[in-house]
Amino acid sequence: xxxxxxxxxxxxxxxxxxxxxxxxxxxxxxxxxxxxxxxxxxxxxxxxxxxxxxxxxxxxxxxxxxxxxxxxxxxxxxxxxxxxxxxxxxxxxxxxxxxxxxxxxxxxxxxxxxxxxxxxxxxxxxxxxxxxxxxxxxxxxxxxxxxxxxxxxxxxxxxxxxxxxxxxxxxxxxxxxxxxxxxxxxxxxxxxxxxxxxxxxxxxxxxxxxxxxxxxxxxxxxxxxxxxxxxxxxxxxxxxxxxxxxxxxxxxxxxxxxxxxxxxxxxxxxxxxxxxxxxxxxxxxxxxxxxxxxxxxxxxxxxxxxxxxxxxxxxxxxxxxxxxxxxxxxxxxxxxxxxxxxxxxxxxxxxxxxxxxxxxxxxxxxxxxxx
Amino acid sequence: xxxxxxxxxxxxxxxxxxxxxxxxxxxxxxxxxxxxxxxxxxxxxxxxxxxxxxxxxxxxxxxxxxxxxxxxxxxxxxxxxxxxxxxxxxxxxxxxxxxxxxxxxxxxxxxxxx
Numbered sequence: 001x002x003x004x005x006x007x008x009x010x011x012x013x014x015x016x017x018x019x020x021x022x023x024x025x026x027x028x029x030x031x032x033x034x035x036x037x038x039x040x041x042x043x044x045x046x047x048x049x050x051x052x053x054x055x056x057x058x059x060x061x062x063x064x065x066x067x068x069x070x071x072x073x074x075x076x077x078x079x080x081x082x083x084x085x086x087x088x089x090x091x092x093x094x095x096x097x098x099x100x101x102x103x104x105x106x107x108x109x110x111x112x113x114x115x116x117x118x119x120x121x122x123x124x125x126x127x128x129x130x131x132x133x134x135x136x137x138x139x140x141x142x143x144x145x146x147x148x149x150x151x152x153x154x155x156x157x158x159x160x161x162x163x164x165x166x167x168x169x170x171x172x173x174x175x176x177x178x179x180x181x182x183x184x185x186x187x188x189x190x191x192x193x194x195x196x197x198x199x200x201x202x203x204x205x206x207x208x209x210x211x212x213x214x215x216x217x218x219x220x221x222x223x224x225x226x227x228x229x230x231x232x233x234x235x236x237x238x239x240x241x242x243x244x245x246x247x248x249x250x251x252x253x254x255x256x257x258x259x260x261x262x263x264x265x266x267x268x269x270x271x272x273x274x275x276x277x278x279x280x281x282x283x284x285x286x287x288x289x290x291x292x293x294x295x296x297x298x299x300x301x302x303x304x305x306x307x308x309x310x311x312x313x314x315x316x317x318x319x320x321x322x323x324x325x326x327x328x329x330x331x332x333x334x335x336x337x338x339x340x341x342x343x344x345x346x347x348x349x350x351x352x353x354x355x356x357x358x359x360x361x362x363x364x365x366x367x368x369x370x371x
Numbered sequence: 372x373x374x375x376x377x378x379x380x381x382x383x384x385x386x387x388x389x390x391x392x393x394x395x396x397x398x399x400x401x402x403x404x405x406x407x408x409x410x411x412x413x414x415x416x417x418x419x420x421x422x423x424x425x426x427x428x429x430x431x432x433x434x435x436x437x438x439x440x441x442x443x444x445x446x447x448x449x450x451x452x453x454x455x456x457x458x459x460x461x462x463x464x465x466x467x468x469x470x471x472x473x474x475x476x477x478x479x480x481x482x483x484x485x
Contacts, residue, residue: 178398180391184432202468205433209392213437216397225397306436362467 053096057128060096061088067101069137071108071245071350072324075331078109079344085116086249086347095120097129105137108324108352110144111232111245114162114172117146119249121154144172144232160228172232176225178216183208186233190242190355193235199361203319204244204353207311211246211351214307219250219348221259241356249348252328253289253308254282273297282330283339290325290334315353319360326350377423377462380413383430393437402441410442411450417460428465436474443475444482454483 004010039047053062063084066077088095097113120127128150132138141147145162154160159175173182183205191199212229219227232245250256260266276297279285288294290312308325312334315323323334329345332338382390386409391400410426417424428434446452457479465471 178392178401178435180387180389180398180400180432180435184389187432200432202431202433205389206435209433209435209438213392213397213435216392306440310436 057094057096060094060126060128062096062098063088064098065102065113067103069099069102069105069109071112071326072106072333072352073104075326075346076342076344078112079342079346082112082116082346083344089116089120089123089125092123092125094126095128097127099132099137099141100130102132102137103134105132105140107140107144107232107234107243107245108350110140110146111172111230111247112350113141114144114146114149114232115174115228115230115247115249117149118154118160118162118174121152122156172230174228174230175212176216176228178209178212180205180209183212186231190233190235191361193242194240194355194357195361197363199363201319201355201359201361203314203317203360204355207314207320207351207353208244208246210307210310211248211349214349215248215250218256219248221251221256222261239356241354243352243354246351247348252346252348254285254328254330255347269294281341282328283332283341286325286327286330286332287339290332311351317360318358320353320355321359322352322354324350324352377425378413378417378420379425379427380409381427381430382409383427385409388430389432390434390438392435393441402438403445405438406442406445406450411446414446414452414457414460418456422460423462424460425462425464428463428471429467434468434471439471439475440478444478447479447482448485454479 039050042050053060063081065081066074068074069078071078085095085097117127129146131147132141149162158177159179160173162172162174171186173179173186175182184200186208187201187204188198190204191197191201208231215227215229216225219229227248227250229246229248231247234243234245235241236243251259257266257269260269273279273288273294277288277293279288285294288297289308292309292313295306295309312323314320315334321335325332325334326342326346327349328347329342331340331342380386382405386405387400389400390402390405392398393401394403395401413424443457446457447454458476463472463475
């Protein structure tokens, strides 16, 4: 027997077993330390909840939505959430969005959440979320079709239509191309809600076409029709107002400007602009863009209603109200002349506006022709 | 130049009540499609008959700027009509959005200057 324990074979086997045990022990110690560190200061109930979440949603990453879940009111935190989700999407991680702490939300955030959900689902990455405890945000999310679509399968399409039918219906559409017939239909249903009859709002139609065209042409540098645009339309139950939230997850206005090709009128715009106008940051630059100054200074021509200045002009003509733009590191409420630099940068363009009784509209000439 | 009679092109009924993007590839009812299927043939006819083409822009859901630029600017850029030839043979009507007339004239001028 003694001979066996002192033999070379046994000694080598014993050495290997001891090393393996040590590796296991160290790994366990590391796991235990991390676990205890994570549970430090947590109540037993929370620890239990964590365990049950892990069992129910294995390998999901929990992402907590901010209490004020509004892209307009809480821009920085919502951008943080979007960027976090984007990273998880790129690394194919399953996601569980914790919405139960949300106290306030609006359609500006809902369109973002819906679009991200569809993006995950089309890539076959599990995406789930909890229900807000507060009544108002819960109802809003329910009406948006978010929960209804959480368990649906989505495949890659050029267009999506997420609609719910109800007195306070929120309709979300997505496409890659410019769809002027759809935007006209949306305006028809909005005007029926506001004025009680179908009307034409050429200003809103122009804004929608310009934005869809921008997404199609500029969302991806050097490529056409690569990205989806997303539009959520909501009829406000408290006032005769309809809000429009438009978003694309392209490169954003300033990144696009930075990569203007040599044949573009805007090539070398920084030198041309800075030689004539002083501006400090992108917030100042957006103000110049919306006023048509960038176009005028760089090209020496009037902008003639094109692009973003054209959208601001629609607002000045009182065809829309409460215009907000969020792109890259800039937040703007054009209606109140607020231009602010953000601490987080949003890769994309978000535009929000409202249509109400005080805005201009035209009676329909032939109600059957525009639908 | 004296022109007699008048041809009419009503965008909302002769083309679409919902004019769309610039190019055919970008979506339905584009400016390119409008120019190729309606505007250019009608303008050609007007020039041949030495008449004016009245283009009625009212009654649509609204126009994107790219649609108008492609449709009218394209007459010079693609179809090689001269600025004067176009101005002599078209008349624009836009009561609902009066600014569209100035915009279109500017697009024509801009295309002619390039």
